[in-house]
Amino acid sequence: MPITANDPKRKTWLDIPSNTDFPIQNIPFGVFLTRDDIVTIGTRIGDYAIDLGALHQLGYFDEIPLTDDIFLQDTLNDFIADGKKTWRLVRNRIADIFDEKNSQLKDNQDHRNTVLFTLDEIEMQLPVQVGDYTDFYSSKEHATNVGTMFRDPDNALLPNWLHIPVGYHGRSSSIIPSGIPVHRPQGQTLPAGASEPVFGPSKLVDFELEMAFITTVGNPLGEPIPIEEAEDYIFGMVLFNDWSARDIQKWEYVPLGPFLAKNFASSISPWIVTLDALEPFRTTSPEPEKELLPYLQSQGKKSFNINLEVAIQPENKEETTISKSNFKYMYWNMSQQLAHHTVNGCPINSGDMMGSGTISGPTPDSYGSMLELSWRGEKPVKLNDGSERKFIQDNDTVIMRGYCEGKDRRIGFGEVSTKLLPVYEPQTKKK
Amino acid sequence: MPITANDPKRKTWLDIPSNTDFPIQNIPFGVFLTRDDIVTIGTRIGDYAIDLGALHQLGYFDEIPLTDDIFLQDTLNDFIADGKKTWRLVRNRIADIFDEKNSQLKDNQDHRNTVLFTLDEIEMQLPVQVGDYTDFYSSKEHATNVGTMFRDPDNALLPNWLHIPVGYHGRSSSIIPSGIPVHRPQGQTLPAGASEPVFGPSKLVDFELEMAFITTVGNPLGEPIPIEEAEDYIFGMVLFNDWSARDIQKWEYVPLGPFLAKNFASSISPWIVTLDALEPFRTTSPEPEKELLPYLQSQGKKSFNINLEVAIQPENKEETTISKSNFKYMYWNMSQQLAHHTVNGCPINSGDMMGSGTISGPTPDSYGSMLELSWRGEKPVKLNDGSERKFIQDNDTVIMRGYCEGKDRRIGFGEVSTKLLPVYEPQTKKK
Numbered sequence: 047m048p049i050t051a052n053d054p055k056r057k058t059w060l061d062i063p064s065n066t067d068f069p070i071q072n073i074p075f076g077v078f079l080t081r082d083d084i085v086t087i088g089t090r091i092g093d094y095a096i097d098l099g100a101l102h103q104l105g106y107f108d109e110i111p112l113t114d115d116i117f118l119q120d121t122l123n124d125f126i127a128d129g130k131k132t133w134r135l136v137r138n139r140i141a142d143i144f145d146e147k148n149s150q151l152k153d154n155q156d157h158r159n160t161v162l163f164t165l166d167e168i169e170m171q172l173p174v175q176v177g178d179y180t181d182f183y184s185s186k187e188h189a190t191n192v193g194t195m196f197r198d199p200d201n202a203l204l205p206n207w208l209h210i211p212v213g214y215h216g217r218s219s220s221i222i223p224s225g226i227p228v229h230r231p232q233g234q235t236l237p238a239g240a241s242e243p244v245f246g247p248s249k250l251v252d253f254e255l256e257m258a259f260i261t262t263v264g265n266p267l268g269e270p271i272p273i274e275e276a277e278d279y280i281f282g283m284v285l286f287n288d289w290s291a292r293d294i295q296k297w298e299y300v301p302l303g304p305f306l307a308k309n310f311a312s313s314i315s316p317w318i319v320t321l322d323a324l325e326p327f328r329t330t331s332p333e334p335e336k337e338l339l340p341y342l343q344s345q346g347k348k349s350f351n352i353n354l355e356v357a358i359q360p361e362n363k364e365e366t367t368i369s370k371s372n373f374k375y376m377y378w379n380m381s382q383q384l385a386h387h388t389v390n391g392c393p394i395n396s397g398d399m400m401g402s403g404t405i406s407g408p409t410p411d412s413y414g415s416m417l418e419l420s421w422r423g424e425k426p427v428k429l430n431d432g433s434e435r436k437f438i439q440d441n442d443t444v445i446m447r448g449y450c451e452g453k454d455r456r457i458g459f460g461e462v463s464t465k466l467l468p469v470y471e472p473q474t475k476k477k
Numbered sequence: 478m479p480i481t482a483n484d485p486k487r488k489t490w491l492d493i494p495s496n497t498d499f500p501i502q503n504i505p506f507g508v509f510l511t512r513d514d515i516v517t518i519g520t521r522i523g524d525y526a527i528d529l530g531a532l533h534q535l536g537y538f539d540e541i542p543l544t545d546d547i548f549l550q551d552t553l554n555d556f557i558a559d560g561k562k563t564w565r566l567v568r569n570r571i572a573d574i575f576d577e578k579n580s581q582l583k584d585n586q587d588h589r590n591t592v593l594f595t596l597d598e599i600e601m602q603l604p605v606q607v608g609d610y611t612d613f614y615s616s617k618e619h620a621t622n623v624g625t626m627f628r629d630p631d632n633a634l635l636p637n638w639l640h641i642p643v644g645y646h647g648r649s650s651s652i653i654p655s656g657i658p659v660h661r662p663q664g665q666t667l668p669a670g671a672s673e674p675v676f677g678p679s680k681l682v683d684f685e686l687e688m689a690f691i692t693t694v695g696n697p698l699g700e701p702i703p704i705e706e707a708e709d710y711i712f713g714m715v716l717f718n719d720w721s722a723r724d725i726q727k728w729e730y731v732p733l734g735p736f737l738a739k740n741f742a743s744s745i746s747p748w749i750v751t752l753d754a755l756e757p758f759r760t761t762s763p764e765p766e767k768e769l770l771p772y773l774q775s776q777g778k779k780s781f782n783i784n785l786e787v788a789i790q791p792e793n794k795e796e797t798t799i800s801k802s803n804f805k806y807m808y809w810n811m812s813q814q815l816a817h818h819t820v821n822g823c824p825i826n827s828g829d830m831m832g833s834g835t836i837s838g839p840t841p842d843s844y845g846s847m848l849e850l851s852w853r854g855e856k857p858v859k860l861n862d863g864s865e866r867k868f869i870q871d872n873d874t875v876i877m878r879g880y881c882e883g884k885d886r887r888i889g890f891g892e893v894s895t896k897l898l899p900v901y902e903p904q905t906k907k908k
Contacts (some may be wrong), residue, residue: 177608178650183733204731209674214733215646215740219609219824220698229699232540234641234770243640245770248821267651267742268660268901294821302614302645303734309646310821311698339665339676372492390662390679390741391901393650418609470699470822477830 047134049322051141054454059146064211065089067458070144073137074282074317074459075122078168085171087117087125088163089140092461095163096140102265104157106150108141118426122260122318126281127396131299133281134322151297170227170316172223173284174260175308179221180387181256182213183289188406191418208336211378213400216288217309221399223316223409227465230440231310233294247469248291250423251438254404255356255414256444257373259380260318261398270392272454273344277321279394285315285354285446285462286401292417292437314399315446315462323457327351327450329474331379341389348379352459354405354448356414358429360466361441366429369419371405371412373448422453440468445473478565480753482572485885489575490583491593493523496878498889501575504568505713505748505890506553509599516602518548518556519594521748521891522575526594529567535588537574537581541566541803543695552606553691553749557712558827560694563755564712601747603654604715605828610652610743611818612687612719612832613644615809617763622849637644639767642809642817643832647719648740652830654747658896661871662741662765664725678900679722681854682869685814685835686787686845686877687803689717690811691749692829699822704775707812708752710825716746716785716877716893717832723848723868746893747831754888758782758881762810772820779810785879787845789860792872797860800850802836802843804879871899 051073058070068074068090078088078095086099103106112132116125126133143151151157183189186203187213193202198309206212222228230251234243262281265271271279288308295307328347352373359365383400404414413419416437419427426434438444443465449458482504489501499505499521509519509526529616530548532538538652543563547556557564574582582588612621617634620643624633637643653659661682665674693712696702719739726738759778783804790796814831835845844850847868850858857865869875874896880889 178648180648205667206665206674206728210729211730212733212736214736215648217609217611217823218649218824219644219695219829222698226698229822232701233821234637236636242767243637243770261779264650267653267657269903270663270901291821297637298641298643299732299734300637301730301734302643303732304732304822305643305645306823309823336673339674341676386665390664390722390737391660392648392737392740395650398650404651469796470701472700 047131047185049134049325050138052322052325056141057146058091058144059152060091060094060144061138065456066092067456067460068092069455070141070455071455072319073140074323075133076173076317077121077171079171080163081167085120085408087119087122091144093165095165095168097161097163100161101143104160107136107139110139114433120171122173123175123397126262130278133320137322139322150266151348170225172221172224173316173318176218176221176399177397179216179218179399180213181216182211182378182383183403184211184376184383185403185406185414186377187224187375188404188414188418191406191413195422205436207366211383213383213387214303216401220309221312221314223314224462224464226313227467228289228311229467229470231291231294231306232289232469233306234297235293236297248294250292251291251466252292252416253356253438253444254288254290255354255369255371256286256288256401257281257283257352257400257448258314258401258406261394262396264395265388266383267393269392270391271384271388273381273385276384279384280321280380282318282320283324284318285448285459287313287444287446287462287464288401288404289313306313313462313464315459317460319459324350324450326452326455327457329374330376341385342382344379344382344410348381349374349376352448352450354446358447358463359443359445360429360431360433363431365445368427369411369413371407371414373402373405375405375407376402438466440466442466478562478754480565481569483753483756487572488577489522490577491522491525491575496887498887499523500746501572501888502886503750503754503888504571505750505754506564507604508552508602510602511594512598513752516551518553520571524596526596526599528592528594531592533732535591538567538570541570551602553604554606554828557693561709564751568751568753572669601654602611602658602711603652604747604749607649607652607830608826608828610647610649610830611644612647612834613642613809613814614834615642615807615814616834616845617808618806618835618839619845619849622837622844626853626859642814644814644818645734647743647832651740652743652745655744655895657744658898658900659720659742660901662711662722662737663726663900664722664737665728666724667728674728678726681723682897683717683721683723683847684787684869684875685721686785686802687717687719687832687835688714688783688879689830689832690714692825693827694887695826696819696824698824699854701822702815702819702825704772704812707815710815711752711811713749713751714755715749716879716890718744718875718877718893718895719832719835720744730779744893744895746890748891750888750890755781757879757883757886758888760805763808772816773813775812776809779812780805780807781881783879783881785877788876789866790874790876791862791864794862796876799858800842800844802838802845804833804836806836806838807833869897871897873897
């Protein structure tokens with residue numbers, strides 16, 4: 047089935063900014079609360095949020111086999127569980143409805159009033175109920191930086207790193223959409239030189255610039271996904287801030303990996319941009335430096351050229367962009383990650399989320415965490431208001447943005463923006 | 478609300494074996510498929526499975542505020558999400574219905590035909606849809622054995638071990654109920670002396686004798702669960718076989734922890750035994766060897782005296798019991814695990830699962846894995862059929878059992894039994 051929604055010549059009758067992340071060629075999917083307190087699945091064109099539940103009730107999807115309530119859901123899970131064949135039909139149809147050549151909805155003011163919302167009228171929700179969340183560690187620059195700082199600059203990469211897309215399981219319950227603030231976590235840390243740990247607020251709260259993909263269908267227990275079929279299992283991508291508490295992490299992570307240092311919050315952008323929309327921005331991954339085992343050998347352009355930026359906004363101040371990176375730097379691509387994840391028979395379900403790992407580029411201004419940007423705090427990062435940051439301070443907002451830019455279009459992700467609140471104080475008085 | 482279901486004097490009018498794991502004082506909860514292909518929530522007394530959906534339709538729970546379909550569910554999640562107050566009422570009521578002094582159901586043959594099943598008429602399902610699964614590493618004997626084998630006998634425990642209940646996130650999607658077979662996983666391993674990894678079947682497939690608890694209610698993002706309230710968040714416990722591929726684990730696990738070595742399968746017993754039923758078997762945990770930070774200081778009897786056994790049954794042969802351990806050996810208890818897990822604000826949801834970690838006892842015949850029982854393969858374990866095992870062979874079935882035994886009752890978990898099948902072969906021919 048052709049992806050007609052991607053037609054670069056297509057224009058919309060909606061009035062949208064020329065540089066929007068969400069032209070009619072994007073058509074991402076998300077879930078929002080409307081002004082009438084109804085939760086619905088929707089899409090976004092320019093600065094309009096579009097209620098797909100209402101569009102469906104008005105008959106605009108009648109030619110597509112969909113259940114009546116497919117869009118009247120708290121999450122995208124049921125909608126995407128059918129796989130590409132269904133959501134591609136819907137995406138193509140949305141492009142038709144909003145095409146400047148199509149006056150059906152354009153000329154029906156009642157219908158327009160029902161389905162179109164401005165962004166300040168809605169509240170974005172978590173787009174999927176994530177069943178399992180896995181985080182990879184697939185940026186060679188990031189793994190090298192961390193290995194250089196904490197182990198040995200001459201042997202920064204561990205022996206397995208060039209052979210397997212190293213990954214680990216994360217916590218689904220603390221995945222939150224952009225806009226939900228996060229409390230500075232408390233926990234155990236071992237102060238420098240001490241022999242006994244102390245309890246208190248993390249002093250080294252950090253972001254990690256990542257992207258994540260959401261799966262659309264699953265494999266049965268015991269049956270691996272071959273690498274050449276892996277993209278059929280992927281629905282789309284989001285921006286992902288993998289909040290991290292470096293001091294908690296350092297004390298807890300041996301031998302089983304990071305735990306409380308990560309699971310206090312993981313923030314994602316609320317609009318899932320489909321792999322279909324990203325199609326024009328395919329690119330190759332870096333050449334493997336080691337011969338890969340056959341199940342990980344990836345053919346063709348399986349990565350994407352996605353510009354990424356991180357900004358810090360202190361409370362009531364302007365923001366400062368502190369890093370510019372790109373998804374294409376990833377050494378391991380999503381197909382390799384999925385093939386590896388399932389090669390032992392591990393089942394994936396629709397609505398799982400897999401993070402890329404911190405996406406650091408080759409230069410110091412493209413690193414994807416404060417740990418690297420400030421080099422463990424040795425080189426504080428200057429902000430426009432004159433202040434400096436080694437790590438994230440209370441009431442700072444961390445904003446990540448991402449977009450693809452080509453000759454004939456820009457396809458963006460919007461942003462994931464999260465404010466770090468001070469430590470949580472229980473309402474009841476302590477005894 | 479008193480736990481009247483626990484009354485030791487209570488007898489049932491059902492004909493049940495005297496040494497059953499499931500006397501009328503147990504009343505666990507599970508989900509099964511009936512002979513009419515209906516999925517229902519049920520309980521078990523002796524060798525009878527009891528259809529709670531049917532009992533409810535017949536009016537036996539009319540005095541308890543329950544929705545009509547609360548038991549006609551694929552999982553226990555909705556039923557337990559209310560917390561202790563609801564499932565305790567139901568459990569007490571079930572005890573009344575089957576009490577020998579109550580003839581209401583006993584004397585109604587039609588009703589009995591509708592609600593009672595023999596075990597061969599039903600098929601047990603996964604009892605909960607696990608949102609997030611966490612595995613701890615809370616047996617000091619196990620951590621010491623592993624540290625002795627792989628690191629340094631004189632410093633077997635890592636510095637953090639006596640200060641925090643070390644844990645990590647596992648994979649929910651591969652949690653399966655007893656009876657579902659598992660294929661031997663394939664993956665990357667680094668052969669001894671080699672510099673490049675190879676791909677193939679794991680040669681070191683192992684079990685891990687664990688127990689797991691299931692949560693009944695959750696905490697909001699950002700708000701820790703105080704240790705003294707932790708048990709209010711726990712529904713009950715199951716036996717848990719945390720399948721492990723030791724050779725895959727060894728190559729992959731640095732620096733982010735075990736991944737494919739664990740997530741090919743995790744088997745649990747299908748009946749969840751409530752904390753209420755385990756109440757008479759409370760015991761203290763081992764005395765902490767280090768002063769604990771206040772949030773981990775646990776008062777009173779927060780562990781349970783649960784006898785555990787592991788048997789291996791080669792295909793078409795009799796089984797051999799190869800280990801006898803006890804849950805009470807756990808250094809860290811469930812309240813400490815939950816308090817630690819949430820101290821950073823990580824949210825727990827109803828239906829999460831938390832594994833204890835391998836439960837090894839102090840003596841070599843009480844170790845909880847083949848890795849320890851055969852001491853890395855140096856001391857093969859003899860089976861009754863004359864064969865030996867260093868690790869698990871194809872077509873072996875691993876069976877774990879657990880029960881509490883006191884003066885006036887036995888409360889058991891039944892078993893988790895899982896057959897290891899050979900490597901999965903795709904049905905389609907390879908090109």
